[in-house]
Amino acid sequence: MSTSVIEPGARLAGRYRLEERIKDSGGSSLWKAIDEILARAVAVRTFEPGFPRVREVVTAARAASRLTDPRLTQVFDADDSGERAYVVSEWVVGETLEQMLAKAPLEPGRATTLLFEAAEALTAAHAAGLAHLCLSPRDLVWTTGGTVKVLGVATDAVLADHYSDSPAAVDTRGLGSMLYAALTAHWPGEPSRSSLPAAPTANASGSGASRASGPREDLTVTTPDRGAAANVTAPDEPPVLLAPRLVQAGVPSAVDDIVCRSLGLPAPASGPNPEPITTPADFAAALRRVPRTPLPLFAGLGSAPAPAPAAPANTTTAYRQP
Numbered sequence: 001m002s003t004s005v006i007e008p009g010a011r012l013a014g015r016y017r018l019e020e021r022i023k024d025s026g027g028s029s030l031w032k033a034i035d036e037i038l039a040r041a042v043a044v045r046t047f048e049p050g051f052p053r054v055r056e057v058v059t060a061a062r063a064a065s066r067l068t069d070p071r072l073t074q075v076f077d078a079d080d081s082g083e084r085a086y087v088v089s090e091w092v093v094g095e096t097l098e099q100m101l102a103k104a105p106l107e108p109g110r111a112t113t114l115l116f117e118a119a120e121a122l123t124a125a126h127a128a129g130l131a132h133l134c135l136s137p138r139d140l141v142w143t144t145g146g147t148v149k150v151l152g153v154a155t156d157a158v159l160a161d162h163y164s165d166s167p168a169a170v171d172t173r174g175l176g177s178m179l180y181a182a183l184t185a186h187w188p189g190e191p192s193r194s195s196l197p198a199a200p201t202a203n204a205s206g207s208g209a210s211r212a213s214g215p216r217e218d219l220t221v222t223t224p225d226r227g228a229a230a231n232v233t234a235p236d237e238p239p240v241l242l243a244p245r246l247v248q249a250g251v252p253s254a255v256d257d258i259v260c261r262s263l264g265l266p267a268p269a270s271g272p273n274p275e276p277i278t279t280p281a282d283f284a285a286a287l288r289r290v291p292r293t294p295l296p297l298f299a300g301l302g303s304a305p306a307p308a309p310a311a312p313a314n315t316t317t318a319y320r321q322p
Contacts, residue, residue, distance in 0.1 A: 006046055011036075012086050013079065016044055026159060027051040032091065035076075041091040042076065045155075046084060054085045056158045061087040063130055064154040071121035073151050092151065094143035097178060098194055101137060101185040105248050108255055109293030111182035114140065116292060117148035119175050119284035125153045126280055131167035133157035135174025136193035137181050146295065168279040175283050176262025183255065184247040188263065200247055201239035241265055258286045 006029070010018045020032040022043075028051060033044040047054050061078035077088040097114070100106065106114070118140055122132065132139070134156045141149040157163065164170045177189040181196060188199035243266070244259050245251035253269045260267035260274065262283055267274035277283050 006084070012044065012046075012084060013077070013082070016042065016077075016086070016088060018044060018046075028057075028159060033088075035088070043089045043091050045087040045089075047086075053158055053161065054080050057087065057155055058085060060130075060154040060158045061089075063128075067125060067128055067130065067153065069121050069124040071117055071148050071150055072125060072153050073149055075155075087155065092141050092143060092149050094141045094145075094149070096138050097140040097142075097182060098137035098196060100142065101181060101196055105185040106182045107293065108183060108251055109291055110295060111179060112255055112287050112290055113292040113295055114142065114148060114182060115175060115179045116284055116287040117295075118150050118178065119280045119287060121148070121150045122153070122171055122175065122280040123284055125150075126168055126171070130154040131157065131164070131171050132174065133162045133164055133167060133170050134160055134193070135171060135178060136189065137178060137187065137196060138194065140178060142295070148295075171280055172262050172278055172283050173264075175280060176259050176277070179255075180241075180244055180259050180263065183244045183251050183259070186247060188241050200242045202242050203239060243268075252290065254290045258283070258290070261286075 006018065008018055008020065012018070012033075015035055015037045017034045017036055018031045019034060022030045022032055024030075027048045029046050029048075031044045031046065033042050034040070035042045045057075047057075058078045058080045061075050064072070065075035065078065067074075073092060074090045075087065076090065077086070079086060105111070125131065130153055132150070132153050134152065139151045139156070141151060143149055174189070177187070180186070180188045180199065181194070184199065185196060186199040187194040187196040191198060241263065243256050245253065245256040257267045257269035257274070258277065259265070262277040264276065277286055
């Protein structure tokens with residue numbers, strides 16, 4: 001495998017002309033490229049010399065190329081037999097969920113529709129034996145063609161060296177985290193996976209977890225700016241996430257219940273012993289039973305009233321494919 005630096009203008013396999021380096025991360029680079037045979041834009045991932053999992057990434061990409069659900073990023077080509085290894089996938093243009101939420105939370109009906117589509121797509125992936133394992137608001141795109149795309153199935157986990165004995169549970173928690181974010185514009189997952197403010201927390205006994213509760217002297221309450229989340233904690237008690245409807249007004253109790261059951265939070269609507277949601281198929285089935293709003297043609301999804309003024313996001317291009 002070549003050790004020379006790849007520059008714009010380089011061609012791979014005699015047909016993929018690299019035009020713009022989009023991102024370097026973890027020993028690989030994502031490029032916007034042109035497939036000169038089919039005259040279309042594609043996304044190409046290349047690898048630095050010595051990247052330890054090239055073969056595994058290419059194998060995962062080849063497995064993902066067999067997926068047929070149109071809501072999953074299509075992989076066109078993957079090869080590690082020549083001078084340079086690469087993975088070629090469709091070039092997706094639109095807004096990521098993270099970009100949409102920089103404006104404000106989504107209206108609940110549209111949030112549930114968006115995540116229902118994502119859950120059905122991941123159900124198809126799991127039926128084929130593939131998982132994501134690294135879901136974040138950057139992996140869900142509302143395209144300019146008016147469709148939902150889930151980026152990075154199978155490949156992102158290998159790139160990040162993430163593995164799990166319970167892939168369905170991991171991806172269900174990822175779906176629940178994305179729905180939480182869509183409803184509140186706060187991210188309850190690993191901070192490295194999103195630039196959204198962290199989800200607010202309360203103490204384990206639930207103190208401070210009600211909008212109707214009055215102020216308490218044993219709680220520390222911080223109301224920071226948009227770049228950080230409010231934390232409500234009591235001394236010597238571990239913090240737990242606040243349910244979405246305690247963070248954002250107008251979240252239906254049935255939708256709040258789905259988020260809580262997928263994230264292992266108390267779910268008041270389901271009683272003291274709520275049945276957990278542990279597979280993407282069950283997550284999709286639960287969302288099928290709640291009101292959903294048809295998604296419009298691409299022009300932004302429309303947001304719920306923001307809890308605080310937010311700066312407008314830079315719009316349009318989302319291109320973090322395998």
